[in-house]
Amino acid sequence: MKPAATDIAAVMDAGGPHLGVLMARVEDRLRTIAEPAGLPLSEWAGGTIAAGGKRLRPLLSLLAAGGPTTGEEQDALVRAGVAVELLHVATLVHDDVLDAATLRRGAPTVWAVAGRSAATTTGDFLFATAFAELARNDDPDQVKALSAASSGLARGELLQRADAWDASITVERYLERCELKTARLFAAACELGELAAGRSPALASFGLRIGLAFQVLDDVLDVSGPTEATGKHRGTDLLDGTITLPLVLARRADAELAALDPRSVVDSEAAERVCDMIARTGALEEARDYALALVADAKAELPARLEPSTRAALELIADGVANRGA
Secondary structure: OOOOOOOHHHHHHHHOHHHHHHHHHHHHHHHHOOHHHOOOHHHHHHHHHHOOOOOHHHHHHHHHOOOOOOHHHHHHHHHHHHHHHHHHHHHHHHHHHHHOOOEEOOEEOHHHHHOHHHHHHHHHHHHHHHHHHHHOOOOHHHHHHHHHHHHHHHHHHHHHHHOOOOOOOOHHHHHHHHHHHHHHHHHHHHHHHHHHOOOOOOOHHHHHHHHHHHHHHHHHHHHHOOHHHHOOOOOHHHHHOOOOHHHHHHHHHOHHHHOOOHHHOOOHHHHHHHHHHHHHOOHHHHHHHHHHHHHHHHHHOOOOOOOHHHHHHHHHHHHHHHHHHO
16 A cells, blocks of 8 residues: 555645646646657657656645736746746656666656656756746746755755765754755745745745655655555665665664665665664654654644635645655
8 A cells, every 4th residue: 555645636625626727727838838849858858747746846836825816926826836846857857867767657767768868958958948937927036936946956966966875974964955955846836836926935934844854754765665655665765875864863773774884785685674674773753753743843834824725725735745654
């Protein structure tokens, strides 16, 4: 059985009928946005976009607007949602290059089908298209918000590469990396929605906290599995040299893990064995508790001015993130 995750249907119901209309417009734009590039780029980019996912980031943008919008505000909000999803998809394509990943959400990656150069170009195209779409809103503050998140993604990736195979990294260093690589885009999604709707940004902290929790729980799942739930072997991060919170915490409790050289984990069997050792220390529960506390803080800090329907939908998204590892 797959781990519990965000119930998008419940979020849509809670947010109100306008939310479905806006999400349909976002999907329509995503479906056609790569067509002007022509083949084969449009096929590579369009196929990656169509692979889907839960569209959490554009959903956050739409909800951050705070309720129904009309006319130019609605158009701007849709473009903001499209832009943040394109930026997210671009990072996935580039991650597949770095990780030499053959599958993404059950479908062959651009890297597997067309090679490194094609995949890198596709990711670059998606990045550029995200900003071209957002620029149509003619709001420098929106461009600044997405640009800051994009720069953070690059810095986070560089930190992760610098930290590869280094089991001595601190919890603080790990969290900094997670904030840059994952959480800041969640925060930017909220900020873009508010700006597009003419509101003063107040939800970035909510987005940042649930983004951090999302990444922590993703790293827990890499250790806990099972493979049929996550779609990848346990310990994939270990094999890639990516040191995550469960191992950082487990090293404090287990002398053998404290002495482990991550480079010695060279195959799936060894990775499974280390995952079992990590699990026995209680580190997975400790990491989950940290993520759940982030989610609770995010919900507690939601602004009082929110419409009840918006608050309910955002709380459901937060609860869905918390249930990732359940």
